[in-house]
Amino acid sequence: MAAVAIRASQLVKWFGEGRARTLAVDHAALEARFGEMLFIVGPSGSGKTTLLSIISGILRPDEGTVTVKDTDIWRLSKDALAEFRLRTVGFVFQDYHLFPRLTTAENVAIPLILQNVDWDKALGEAEKYLEVVGLHERIGLPPFKLSGGEQQRVAIARAIVSQPQILVLDEPTASLDGDTGRRILSFVHDHILNDQRCILIVTHDARIFEYADRILRMEDGRITGTVTGTE
Ligand SMILES: Nc1ncnc2c1ncn2[C@@H]1O[C@H](COP(=O)(O)OP(=O)(O)OP(=O)(O)O)[C@@H](O)[C@H]1O
Numbered sequence: 001m002a003a004v005a006i007r008a009s010q011l012v013k014w015f016g017e018g019r020a021r022t023l024a025v026d027h028a029a030l031e032a033r034f035g036e037m038l039f040i041v042g043p044s045g046s047g048k049t050t051l052l053s054i055i056s057g058i059l060r061p062d063e064g065t066v067t068v069k070d071t072d073i074w075r076l077s078k079d080a081l082a083e084f085r086l087r088t089v090g091f092v093f094q095d096y097h098l099f100p101r102l103t104t105a106e107n108v109a110i111p112l113i114l115q116n117v118d119w120d121k122a123l124g125e126a127e128k129y130l131e132v133v134g135l136h137e138r139i140g141l142p143p144f145k146l147s148g149g150e151q152q153r154v155a156i157a158r159a160i161v162s163q164p165q166i167l168v169l170d171e172p173t174a175s176l177d178g179d180t181g182r183r184i185l186s187f188v189h190d191h192i193l194n195d196q197r198c199i200l201i202v203t204h205d206a207r208i209f210e211y212a213d214r215i216l217r218m219e220d221g222r223i224t225g226t227v228t229g230t231e
Pocket of ligand 1 (some may be wrong): 016022043044047049051
């Protein structure tokens, strides 16, 4: 069996204070292996985005541990954690987080630029991945000139351009039509996933369930089980 890529144990995260205090993640645990495309499904507000943010090194948990490739990421120094986010993880946020003053190609090139890849080479790679997501003719435009679905595809291209070992996609097909969503997921499955990589996807989109190796259910802040093919 492939090595464990991510092991999350006993994760707890609270938001807010006093009576407004919310337990977003309640002793959640999961394990994901290299070579695996793992989906997480569950009702709105069940803690899926919060869990992904903790696993990706973006949001510090109140309790629990996240081990990625044998490194306990929340015990890393601030600099080492930033390095982990830059070199090991690619993340697509629900609201894309594109830089408004940069062109589409520059947005996609950013992870490579931050990794000190030469500017021309980074832009060349960015164009290649924009072609993959069907946006080659949009490379010179700023994000605000693109539709929501196009911006989502730019965010996906940016997450995969540096070929991260851990790819985390939060509702990656929410703004895409069925054919485009399946085409992009199919590319990620066939060309990005391999036995050195692991992909976590939060989705409500049953049209892409066929690409999952396993589907976990999240409810009330906890991973409560595996969704089987009959559900
Ligand atoms: N920054 C925040 N401040 C306060 N409460 C938050 C914050 N982020 C999330 N929450 C709360 O934590 C709980 C879990 O939210 P989260 O976004 O993780 O759920 P989700 O399953 O991803 O939902 P959705 O499917 O709607 O995106 C919710 O009750 C939400 O209101």
